[in-house]
Amino acid sequence: MRALALAIALCAPVPALALSCLAPSVDRSYAQFAAAEEAYVVIHGRLKLDMSEMPDGMTRPPRMTRVPARLRGHSLNALGFEVPFNRQITLEVTCLSQWCGHVQTGDDILAFVRKDASGYALRVTPCGGSVFGSPEPEAREQVARCMAGRGCP
Template identity: 35%
Template sequence: MPSMMHPIWLTAVLACAAEQAQALRCVAPDPLRTFSEIAAAPEDYYVLYGELTFDEAELPEGLRAMGAGLPAPIAAQFRGKGLTQAGFTSDYISPVTLQIDCMANYCGTAQSGIDALYFVRADPTPVTMVASPCREWIFPEPTQAVLDQLTACMQGGC
């Protein structure tokens, strides 16, 4: 009997390792690709540019244990602009929730007090900004060229 359990155990370990390795594969973050994805999504989204402030001491530190739940949401404040047909012209000042998302034992992160681009599901207030390990929802310090390209996309020119 032990000889049969060993291959099963080895297969289970290899399957978990393969699953973890696959879960950590991310495509290079690209705000234009994210814009295209949310434009095709059935849900509504906001594209926001501005400053998120929160207590960085609440961010999870290091690697988390496998199978651990998501870190607790972090209360934050956003001050910036929302994307419209005319560009980032709509004031958006609101309390928000920052949710750190994790895959395997790696978690996303965010920075307080810097200008960044946020793709946020248009849920009831407060909206939730998600910091994922693949960095597809938050783009720190985008260039003016990126902001201009997103405006062009909003106008149908992507």
């Protein structure tokens, strides 16, 4: 009888653990980073990194992993994505439980990159918001409108 009770208990539904995030948007991210105390630059470009340094498939990943990367592309100014950008940056990959932020080497991205005394850093979180993969032309145009003060929702 105990074996039957144990078998039934083991088959009972267990609440699934899930990460619930607000869907990121370029205009909301622009407003967030424009209001930040730190300085940010908006870059459209490609990442190059050693994927073996990214946290992946771990049951207990560290809260943050710093990964060196190169970001090559153009930064945004009042006229659009016109300023060449080719810099070494640090990816600050954060994890919440088993969910970690993720980017791939070679990814075409739109990124909000922090600039401080130690260089450039890009926070990569499980919920997104600071990096957008394969950005559509409309997303790049929207963030350019925000930068120029023309119609940022």
